[in-house]
Amino acid sequence: MEWIDHVEEAFGGLIEIVQLAFEIIAVFCILLGLVQTLRLAIKLIPQIRLMAHGDTETPFVLLRIKLGSWLALALEFQLGADILATTVAPSWESLGKLGAIAIIRTFLNYFLNQELAEQVQLREKLNEPAQLTSED
Numbered sequence: 596m597e598w599i600d601h602v603e604e605a606f607g608g609l610i611e612i613v614q615l616a617f618e619i620i621a622v623f624c625i626l627l628g629l630v631q632t633l634r635l636a637i638k639l640i641p642q643i644r645l646m647a648h649g650d651t652e653t654p655f656v657l658l659r660i661k662l663g664s665w666l667a668l669a670l671e672f673q674l675g676a677d678i679l680a681t682t683v684a685p686s687w688e689s690l691g692k693l694g695a696i697a698i699i700r701t702f703l704n705y706f707l708n709q710e711l712a713e714q715v716q717l718r719e720k721l722n723e724p725a726q727l728t729s730e731d
Contacts, residue, residue: 607683617676621669628665635661656718663711670704 639654681693
């Protein structure tokens with residue numbers, strides 16, 4: 596049964612590599628989201644200045660949607676990495692940690708997605724008057 600130990604060891608090494616890849620992808624998602632959000636913020640500066648006395652909600656809604664989407668994606672990859680960490684010979688301690696982390700990240704992702712849905716609805720609501728006046 597020595598060959599089973601070798602297979603398990605090799606499989607464990609592969610899992611660690613895939614787990615690291617998931618974590619790196621999550622970091623890139625956050626960095627890419629930050630860069631895209633900053634680019635959008637710079638693009639929206641004139642719009643924010645023009646709306647100084649009126650409604651400035653629209654640019655900030657767009658920024659929150661942009662960054663929030665990337666954060667939600669990063670959370671998914673992080674959760675995947677955590678699940679992979681316990682696939683080879685998990686201990687009760689590692690399973691307990693995974694359970695706690697999974698619950699926290701799932702709740703974060705759920706509430707982040709709820710917030711994003713509200714922001715998208717708000718964006719649509721804020722754009723309705725502009726679309727009505729431009730069509731007339």
